[in-house]
Amino acid sequence: MPDFAPTQPDQTHPEHLWPSPTATGPVDATVRLPGSKSMTNRALILAALSERPATVRRPLRSRDTDLMAAALRALGIVITESDGDWWVTPRELRGPALVDVGNAGTVMRFVPPVAALASGDVTFDGDPRARERPVGELFAALRTLGAAIDDDGRGAIPAVVRGTGSIPGGPAAVDASASSQFISALMLSAPRFSRGVEIHHQGPPVPSQPHLEMTAAMLRAAGVDVDDATPDIWRVAPGPIDAGDITVEPDLSNAAPFLAAALVTGGRVTIADWPQTTTQPGDALRELFTQMGGSVERDASGLTLRGGQEVRGIEVDLRAVGELTPTIAAVAALATTPSRITGVAHLRRHETDRIAALANEINALGGDVRELDDGLVIEPRALRGGVFHSYDDHRMATAGAVIGLRVPDVRVENIATTGKTLPDFPGLWGGVVS
Known part of the structure; x- marks a missing residue:
């Protein structure tokens, strides 16, 4: 269990609370993400x-x-x-x-x-x-x-x-x-x-x-x-570095909430320009979201995920791709079967203690989440609206937005923190949900 508490949120004034859009039906969108x-x-x-x-x-x-x-x-x-x-x-x-x-x-x-x-x-x-x-x-x-x-x-x-x-x-x-x-x-x-x-x-x-x-x-x-x-x-041998011309791929970890939107609403989202081969951890989303009920296709236009009839829970070790944990946990909180996420003890020392923060915030919305030393156990339970604190953590904020797709009246505190890695997340999100 944690030896320190997650950074406590302090911005709860109404002007700092972003009304997370709730989907009225399956989403259908193509998203062009900024670079990794x-x-x-x-x-x-x-x-x-x-x-x-x-x-x-x-x-x-x-x-x-x-x-x-x-x-x-x-x-x-x-x-x-x-x-x-x-x-x-x-x-x-x-x-x-x-x-x-x-x-x-x-x-x-x-x-x-x-x-x-x-x-x-x-x-x-x-x-x-x-x-x-x-x-x-x-x-x-x-x-x-x-x-x-x-x-x-x-x-x-x-x-x-x-x-x-x-x-x-x-x-x-x-x-x-x-x-x-x-x-x-x-x-x-x-x-x-x-x-x-x-x-x-x-x-x-x-x-x-x-x-x-x-x-x-x-x-x-x-x-x-x-x-x-x-x-x-x-x-690594000593010698010259010739960086030359480096083209940055789209940020596949930032694709997580958008693909999750298709999964939890039974809709479709295409991420444009998904690379054919990549070392980015976000590429694991293809397999993870398939296990949770989605189907994935990739062609010249990018990668498309389609949601199925239900969202399934998952038992998974995310050590290699820990940054995906907040989104996976958010989807798991909306699933019909239990989930167990392990291997992510290192997330306790990220932007906040992400394990404790996810448990705190999902449970505050009526969820059933139990902390492990290195992860989370998430049981299915109907959620209700409320404030989802970001802890000044961009991935916590986007996790709250995913839950808000299915749960009315979720308000994400300090959505602006998403600017850490994803400028204008609210605008991109609105384009998907509208």
Whole structure:
């Protein structure tokens, strides 16, 4: 069970409550999603460390990606925008600098290794919740690799990376059971370390494996030698990075609530431009929602999900795709049979304690949800309207919207938090439900 409570919501005034639209029948819509946050922020890091100018095409523009761009600019990188693309010109990394991570895990974890390559001190701070999120294992590994970091022993931000212009690199052990981002962070900057890195994971299984596959694939596409053939060991050779021209795929994790809309209303939603092959965790939605009663087709126009006659519960380990948990839980709360979600203990340290928050909010609407140490058990029960708190967590907010499709008078607190990764979610959602 959690050793701390989820961040408590404090915005309950009417102006902060979004009336979630209720579907009057099966939805029928085609949705064009903005780019993947995970790919955009990895692309920005690789472009910033590249040997020559690079272009990030069709990037996501959201709070998290704008924070990443601002962090790299603070270190001296030139990033300009043209026709919706980002043009990145590498420069000598320098401090002193202040990096605001907001509550973005990718900024909090991917940028410190870059800062260690800068000349001068780089201070990291962010939202109150960010100060509670784990980063100590990354800091410890960076110290092993030759970086100097002052965090007063907290293993959290605020912290100062005292950049010296270079990092020796080499072998380092890390327990990445709390976040695969610890490993991705080291891998992305490793080609610029004198000896590269050899990362050994020591601890319970690493969550979000598809994100590690994404990191390795994007490094290889930039000409970097990556060896991830041995379980729990990642080797990245030193050498130049040639990011070149990176086109960002649509964010498939953000497709979750829209596909869920088709599932829970017995309707149809097509996500345009769904890639034929991808390392994104959101690709697992095809199988997950099929198990829950939907049917999936993919053609040149994208991926289409059609809802069936009922929504079925699911028993599933979501360790590899934990970010999908809020939407899966929302759908499960509307199912006709029980669900059991496991393998997601790491979600207790995300934007909020997502396990506790989901149980709190679904139960507040009359649900029957029981917390496990690493997940949730959800029993079928008729739900009622009420306030669904977001806890300043974008995926909690979209989960509330999914429930609101079937349950009248659900009001989602602080729907604006969806801007973290999905600008204008209310507008896109309205286009689906109308």
